[in-house]
Amino acid sequence: MVLQKMLDNGFNGYQMPPTPRAARSSRRRCIFQRKTDDHQLGAFDLLATVADKLVMEEGISPKPVDTITDGEQAKDKLLIVKSCDADVRDQSSLFTEQVSEAPLSNICSNEHTSLPNDACSWPASVMASECSRKFGSVEQLDDDECKLGLGIITKKCDVQSSGCRVSVGCILEGESEKQIKMDPKIYRNLSVSGKDDVCSLGCPETWDGKQSALVRSANSVKFPSCRGHMSCGSFPFNSEGVEIVTRDNDENSSRCTQPRNANKAIRRLPRSGDCRIRKSLASKHWKATPNLKGEGYNANKERCNFLNTKNSYKRQISQRDYPFKKRKLYYCSSASNSDVLVSSDGISSLPENDSKGAALLSVNATPTSGAGECSPFQSRNSHVKLNIKSFRVPELFIEIPETATVGSLKRSVMKAVTAILGGGLHVGMLLQGKKIRDDTRTLLQAGISHGNKSDALGFTLEPNPTQASPTLCPEDPFQHPRDSPQPLARSPPTANEVQDAVERGNLDALPDPLGSNIRNFPESNNDSAPSTPHMSLEKTPTGSRALVAVPEKREALAIVPMCKSKQSESAQRRMRRPFTVSEVEALVQAVEKLGTGRWRDVKLRAFDNVKHRTYVDLKDKWKTLVHTARISPQQRRGEPVPQELLDRVLTAHAYWSKQQTKYQLKPQRESCLV
DNA sequence: TTTAGGG
DNA sequence: CCCTAAA
Numbered sequence: 001m002v003l004q005k006m007l008d009n010g011f012n013g014y015q016m017p018p019t020p021r022a023a024r025s026s027r028r029r030c031i032f033q034r035k036t037d038d039h040q041l042g043a044f045d046l047l048a049t050v051a052d053k054l055v056m057e058e059g060i061s062p063k064p065v066d067t068i069t070d071g072e073q074a075k076d077k078l079l080i081v082k083s084c085d086a087d088v089r090d091q092s093s094l095f096t097e098q099v100s101e102a103p104l105s106n107i108c109s110n111e112h113t114s115l116p117n118d119a120c121s122w123p124a125s126v127m128a129s130e131c132s133r134k135f136g137s138v139e140q141l142d143d144d145e146c147k148l149g150l151g152i153i154t155k156k157c158d159v160q161s162s163g164c165r166v167s168v169g170c171i172l173e174g175e176s177e178k179q180i181k182m183d184p185k186i187y188r189n190l191s192v193s194g195k196d197d198v199c200s201l202g203c204p205e206t207w208d209g210k211q212s213a214l215v216r217s218a219n220s221v222k223f224p225s226c227r228g229h230m231s232c233g234s235f236p237f238n239s240e241g242v243e244i245v246t247r248d249n250d251e252n253s254s255r256c257t258q259p260r261n262a263n264k265a266i267r268r269l270p271r272s273g274d275c276r277i278r279k280s281l282a283s284k285h286w287k288a289t290p291n292l293k294g295e296g297y298n299a300n301k302e303r304c305n306f307l308n309t310k311n312s313y314k315r316q317i318s319q320r321d322y323p324f325k326k327r328k329l330y331y332c333s334s335a336s337n338s339d340v341l342v343s344s345d346g347i348s349s350l351p352e353n354d355s356k357g358a359a360l361l362s363v364n365a366t367p368t369s370g371a372g373e374c375s376p377f378q379s380r381n382s383h384v385k386l387n388i389k390s391f392r393v394p395e396l397f398i399e400i401p402e403t404a405t406v407g408s409l410k411r412s413v414m415k416a417v418t419a420i421l422g423g424g425l426h427v428g429m430l431l432q433g434k435k436i437r438d439d440t441r442t443l444l445q446a447g448i449s450h451g452n453k454s455d456a457l458g459f460t461l462e463p464n465p466t467q468a469s470p471t472l473c474p475e476d477p478f479q480h481p482r483d484s485p486q487p488l489a490r491s492p493p494t495a496n497e498v499q500d501a502v503e504r505g506n507l508d509a510l511p512d513p514l515g516s517n518i519r520n521f522p523e524s525n526n527d528s529a530p531s532t533p534h535m536s537l538e539k540t541p542t543g544s545r546a547l548v549a550v551p552e553k554r555e556a557l558a559i560v561p562m563c564k565s566k567q568s569e570s571a572q573r574r575m576r577r578p579f580t581v582s583e584v585e586a587l588v589q590a591v592e593k594l595g596t597g598r599w600r601d602v603k604l605r606a607f608d609n610v611k612h613r614t615y616v617d618l619k620d621k622w623k624t625l626v627h628t629a630r631i632s633p634q635q636r637r638g639e640p641v642p643q644e645l646l647d648r649v650l651t652a653h654a655y656w657s658k659q660q661t662k663y664q665l666k667p668q669r670e671s672c673l674v
Numbered sequence: 675t676t677t678a679g680g681g
Numbered sequence: 682c683c684c685t686a687a688a
Contacts, residue, residue, distance in 0.1 A: 574682065600676060615676070620682070623679085 577612060579621050584641055587618055587625070588648050595656040596622060625649045 579587070590606035599615035607613040628636050629646035
């Protein structure tokens with residue numbers, strides 16, 4: 001019946017092939033495509049969802065907000081997210097017409113209507129009220145059924161998020177290092193319990209702390225914006241962070257601890273306070289789309305009344321056959337490359353389901369229904385409630401011309417973040433700041449107990465080295481997803497060249513209008529490392545306007561998902577990065593100074609900023625240099641090293657070998673060439 | 675962690 | 682570059 005209504009209204013939900021327009025306006029990746037199994041959902045999905053929505057938010061606004069909301073505040077906003085192929089700008093129609101008018105029931109149960117999961121964010125109470133009003137009767141609904149998007153996630157990973165915020169930060173030199181941030185956004189499309197007063201902005205204390213750290217690390221980053229382009233190498237966005245704050249407010253939930261067995265989790269979301277929370281939401285996007293604002297606002301306001309109506313329509317719903325399969329079906333046409341699953345190990349390191357993440361809030365004695373072996377809670381027959389406070393995506397490399405607008409940069413960053421989120425990440429776990437590496441330990445064994453301080457536990461999202469990173473073109477303000485029918489026509493052809501060169505490490509092969517000195521110690525643009533002060537910036541060659549995140553392994557895309565976790569476990573072989581002449585020069589110079597047995601010092605002296613050159617690498621390189629110097633030039637391969645350098649290598653090597661011998665004979669003598 | 679050396 | 686024993 002509901003389905004019929006839906007069809008009557010011409011809404012086909014998942015089955016509706018995207019119209020050209022819809023496809024055109026789809027500018028986000030469908031990050032759920034890779035999902036093949038409900039059980040593999042977790043915090044990752046929450047993040048992905050949030051980021052996804054943020055991107056959509058960017059699309060909603062013709063003019064993305066540039067300013068930072070200073071922690072505040074707070075235009076009424078109801079987050080409505082439509083299906084991924086729908087034009088987000090049409091959401092008003094979806095909302096006001098299809099939702100508010102007749103087809104509201106469609107949304108009430110996307111299980112029946114195949115409505116996209118993220119079509120609406122209304123709590124069940126509202127839906128039920130509306131449906132009841134419109135149609136006289138309504139099925140029993142559980143909030144989760146109506147809360148799409150995050151609601152689904154909530155259900156799946158048992159994270160009841162009352163609010164999520166995503167923000168990206170970077171520093172742009174030349175602007176007083178003023179921070180450019182993605183407009184912090186709060187997504188609170190879930191119904192929120194009335195207790196959630198403190199979280200209307202998503203745990204700002206957590207956010208602020210994190211953010212300042214980000215800023216600090218980013219401060220050292222110099223954008224050579226005065227040189228014709230902004231080249232971030234690896235740095236500017238090393239400090240980029242995505243933080244998502246979620247909060248659990250559901251203390252009545254009873255469900256499985258084991259996600260792999262948690263097909264029958266039942267969840268109710270508190271309703272009270274929903275309106276209030278919503279009204280506190282800020283979105284300048286609404287400003288930019290006044291019509292939406294008005295309608296959305298009023299409609300929302302109107303809906304808030306329904307929150308007060310008693311709603312006892314509850315229906316338990318099985319997770320199993322619900323949103324994600326449809327989602328998957330829906331997204332199947334999307335050529336997202338994120339067909340890689342989150343490392344199951346990584347996910348399993350999360351105290352899933354009942355465990356929300358960071359803060360240990362409470363324990364409920366609900367018996368676990370799962371039969372898995374890796375839940376430490378099961379043996380205790382108790383749950384530990386956790387609260388995911390934040391995640392940080394540690395790595396993002398972007399090249400963007402200085403002529404690009406901040407908005408485009410933001411979009412680029414956001415896109416990249418989304419892509420990263422959409423592409424397999426590790427979930428790391430921190431306890432007291434220390435990483436918990438042993439996934440086999442139980443939480444108790446790891447020292448995670450009910451008595452933990454709320455900030456004792458943390459999680460990290462780590463880029464999967466095997467996951468191809470996104471290549472984005474910030475110049476396209478509305479980047480099309482990879483499956484977009486429209487090619488990135490504006491993407492400059494040089495971008496690929498640049499990236500290829502970067503991948504080959506053959507930066508010298510590219511024009512370097514900025515002088516080669518600066519490339520002496522090229523910063524890795526791929527190794528994940530926080531930006532450090534005083535690091536030199538890799539100047540990217542001309543025409544760099546593509547946002548390039550150099551993939552570690554392109555073939556990663558071809559990896560079968562389940563192999564993925566394993567591969568990500570054992571780190572893949574690092575990308576080959578042949579030493580440039582400049583690097584050799586620096587190495588020789590340092591070794592001449594320091595000798596051959598102090599590779600750490602050599603590293604610190606000459607390659608301190610170059611994250612991808614470890615002292616082992618330097619030692620190895622020296623070894624090969626010595627070897628190279630001893631063989632005939634005809635036997636040498638690769639980029640030729642100037643004979644002068646090789647001579648110095650031999651000289652230094654001979655010298656320090658002698659010194660070493662001396663030292664061994666006369667340990668009291670401090671060998672020092674300086 | 676760093677060094678040293680084999681693979 | 683990787684791996685790892687040894688320090």
